[in-house]
Amino acid sequence: MNHIRPAAVAGLFYPGEAAPLRRMIDQLLEANPAVAPAPRALIVPHAGFVYSGGVAARGYNVLRHALREGHQWRRVMLLGPNHRVPLRGIAAPDAELFTTPGGSMAIDSVGLAELQRRFGVQVRPDVHAMEHCLEVQLPFLLTLAPSLRLLPLVVGQEQPERVAALIEWAWAQGDILVIVSSDLSHYHPYAEAKQIDGHTDQLIRGCSATLRPEQACGAHALNGLLLAAEHQGLSVERLEMKNSGDTAGGRDQVVGYASYAVH
Numbered sequence: 001m002n003h004i005r006p007a008a009v010a011g012l013f014y015p016g017e018a019a020p021l022r023r024m025i026d027q028l029l030e031a032n033p034a035v036a037p038a039p040r041a042l043i044v045p046h047a048g049f050v051y052s053g054g055v056a057a058r059g060y061n062v063l064r065h066a067l068r069e070g071h072q073w074r075r076v077m078l079l080g081p082n083h084r085v086p087l088r089g090i091a092a093p094d095a096e097l098f099t100t101p102g103g104s105m106a107i108d109s110v111g112l113a114e115l116q117r118r119f120g121v122q123v124r125p126d127v128h129a130m131e132h133c134l135e136v137q138l139p140f141l142l143t144l145a146p147s148l149r150l151l152p153l154v155v156g157q158e159q160p161e162r163v164a165a166l167i168e169w170a171w172a173q174g175d176i177l178v179i180v181s182s183d184l185s186h187y188h189p190y191a192e193a194k195q196i197d198g199h200t201d202q203l204i205r206g207c208s209a210t211l212r213p214e215q216a217c218g219a220h221a222l223n224g225l226l227l228a229a230e231h232q233g234l235s236v237e238r239l240e241m242k243n244s245g246d247t248a249g250g251r252d253q254v255v256g257y258a259s260y261a262v263h
Contacts, residue, residue, distance in 0.1 A: 004104070005095035005125075009132040013048040014139055021102045024049060025143045029064065032057035034239050037263040038066040040171060040232075041178035041225055043204070045257035046080060046133040050248040052183065052257040058239040059259035060140040063177070067145060073177040075108050076141060077151040077170045079163070079221040080133030080181030081213075087156025090166070091124035092116070098135065098150060103142045108149040115151070119166045127154050133181040133218070151176070155221040160209045163224020168231060180225050182218025184256025190245040197241065197256040204260060205236050229262050237261045 015021040032054045044059040045052035082091070092112045097104045115121040128134075134152045141148060151170070155163060170176040185196040200215045207230040209223040216222055229236060241258040245251035 003095065004097045004099055005093050005128060007100045007135060008130045009135055010101050013132055013136050016101055018101045021100070021139055022143065024053070025139050028053045028057040029061055032061060032240070034058040034061040035065050036062045036237055036239065036261045038069065038071040039063065039177070039261040039263050040234060041180065041229070041262035043180045043182060043222065043225070043258070043260040043262070044137065045183045045259065046136045046181045047183060047244070047255060047257065049136070051244045051255070052247070054247065055240045055242055055257040055259050056140065059261065060144060062239065062261045064144050073145070073148060074175040075111060075151055076148045076177045076179055077153065078134045078137055078179050078181065079153045079155050081218045081221065082127055082131065082154050082156050083133065083217070084130050085127045087124070087127050087154060089156055089158055090119065090121045090163070091127040091154045091156065092121050093128040093152060094123050094125045098138060098152065100135070100138045100142065102139050103146060105138055105142060105146070106149050108151050111151050115166065118169065119162065121153065128152070137179060137181055155218070155224070158220050158224070160223035160227045163221060164227040164231065167224055167228040171228070171232065178225065180218055180221045182216045182222050184216050184258055185214065186217065186255050187253040190243065190251035190254050193243050193254045193256055197243065197258070201238060201241055201258060205238060207236060225262065234262050237263065
């Protein structure tokens with residue numbers, strides 16, 4: 001087992017040095033307040049922080065509020081899509097630590113071993129090596145809850161029922177917060193993207209596990225979460241929805257972002 005999974009996109013998706021990174025996270029959290037009941041799960045985007053960091057911060061402020069109210073988790077299950085390496089099924093890393101310029105988070109190796117036994121999760125360091133969708137969540141988590149241990153999972157082509165079973169197992173443990181990392185539509189003109197993302201938003205808030213990757217790149221993980229939420233009688237609350245044309249990009253080809261709390 002490799003001891004450390006080093007940061008792959010520091011200096012690209014977020015600042016590459018600790019002090020500027022911490023300032024940026026603090027500023028994003030301060031500028032994007034949100035309050036909701038203690039979440040069973042969060043859905044947050046994963047683009048560069050100048051594009052989607054404010055939308056993500058809405059979700060993380062729900063976590064911050066819950067922590068301040070005394071709610072405690074010991075572990076966080078991160079699920080997101082594969083952008084670089086083809087994948088069928090669900091992949092875990094072979095590391096003990098995920099690092100960023102702002103610090104490291106320990107991986108729950110015992111928990112991952114149980115997921116391998118119960119759900120057939122693969123160990124695929126190649127899938128995780130350059131994947132950004134989980135890494136960009138760590139600066140927020142290190143700021144708010146650095147003692148959490150990670151269950152980092154990349155979800156490729158997989159049936160919603162299998163992902164839902166894994167998430168429902170996590171909830172049954174009582175100490176695991178689930179976070180799904182996903183953007184919405186990619187590279188449509190602004191008005192068209194707004195229409196597409198509006199429909200996707202209705203599906204997400206309706207717990208409809210029918211999302212396609214062109215609607216949300218994390219569709220396979222999201223569908224599992226939405227099916228699990230339906231099984232558990234939970235609701236999905238939208239916290240924020242924007243696209244890169246609203247934040248730091250042009251409007252010819254935009255990427256959509258949204259954050260949700262599941263409770």
